[in-house]
Amino acid sequence: MPDDVVGLFSEPLPQEPTAIENVYNLLTENMMPYPMGNIHPRFWMWYMGSSNYTGALGDFLAAILGSNLGGGNHAASCIDQQVVDWCKEMMGFPKSASGTLVSGGSMANIIGLTVARNQMAGIDVREEGVAVIKQPLRYYGSDQIHSCHQIGVETLGLGNKALCKVPSNPDCTMNISALEQAITNDRAAGLKPACVIATSGTVNTGAIDDLHAIEAICRRENMWFHVDGCIGALIAIAPENKHRVAGIERADSIALDPHKWLHAPFEVGCALVRDHDAHYGAFTLTPEYLEMTERGIASAHWLHDYGVQTSRGFRALKVWMALKEHGIQKFGRLIDQNFNQARYLDELVQKEPMLELAHETNINIVCYRFNPKGKSESELKEVNTEIMLRMQETGVAAISDTTVRGSHCLRVAINNHRTTLADLDFLVKETVRLGAEICQPNS
Ligand SMILES: Cc1ncc(COP(=O)(O)O)c(C=O)c1O
The missing domain is CATH 3.90.1150.170 (Aspartate Aminotransferase, domain 1)
Incomplete structure (x- = not known):
């Protein structure tokens, strides 16, 4: 970007009005020529979807409605829930599972890790806090795990040491014997193995951990089985490759990212949790000003009960419209x-x-x-x-x-x-x- 363009974006707070056509012209001249570029056919950096036209219209319509998806009895809430149901269907999750649309994969993972913490802590973490957890909890992921998990355990108050990075095999998948050994060692040291985070598509090389083996360990060891499927969960809808993520449907929680392989315009991620009550129990809170009514706008359950946001945008619409138009x-x-x-x-x-x-x-x-x-x-x-x-x-x-x-x-x-x-x-x-x-x- 030329310096004068960069400079334009550090101008102070506008005090006086500018005609909208001039505002628009400023953007066509100074913003539109300098995008990040992920809608270009030769954009392959990091891991991004490349957006789609119908999704963009969805965002536009959602903004026109100005809907707040914290909850309530209105059509946008139904669409939000339908998109979550479709995500469950794509993953092979039961209808009884729960889920929520969030900003992206990092947040979707944090939702899963939070429910895991609350279920495995052995105390009422919401009431007592992490300081009184008797046995320190341990989460396990491969050394190829995405950085959002470290942020996750730090945010959950467990500390980075709670995340054990298990060595990976030459193909970058988690080494299962090393995982088993780490769990055994930690138990012997008085720690509580709580959750294995399997990655379905690592960010460096796209490695898919052995989901069947990890699930078996989680069941045997009474641990939570979380799948970070931000990259690879959606392989489950690809006819020639879906076998690669078989077993994902047995996870306790999954993070997936419609703004990657469903190409939704940023942002939209999805957290799914098999046990509805565990998910709801981790976040529900009804203050006096949000009590439900028998009829009217507040007569449907609150969607904010499934995550940390109270107000939520209508991010479902862009996914819904593109799925309807093109089909899965x-x-x-x-x-x-x-x-x-x-x-x-x-x-x-x-x-x-x-x-x-x-x-x-x-x-x-x-x-x-x-x-x-x-x-x-x-x-x-x-x-x-x-x-x-x-x-x-x-x-x-x-x-x-x-x-x-x-x-x-x-x-x-x-x-x-x-x-x-x-x-x-x-x-x-x-x-x-x-x-x-x-x-x-x-x-
Ligand atoms: C494996 C994995 N997990 C989590 C994330 C974080 O997702 P987001 O950028 O949508 O927050 C990414 C991002 O690429 C990822 O590749």
């Missing part, structure tokens, strides 16, 4: 398409002598690097970072980087319904071109 089968096929595209890119990389895969491609995330041979690890990191930055700055493509098992690589997460195979051909060609350019003696 199309979204499933688009997920399979992203898998096929990742395999295609994987093969292109393998055919190109100057490139190498940095990790086995599991789902739709390809980790690779430019390696002209003869360079140290730190030189390779420098070259590949420069490739990534030049691509971003010149608009070739938006890819990110990461470090897997100490080795730096470029990372392409194809969670994009606009990507074509030609975009991937171009990415490979440009990686090689930029790599060669950067490695030239005087570049």
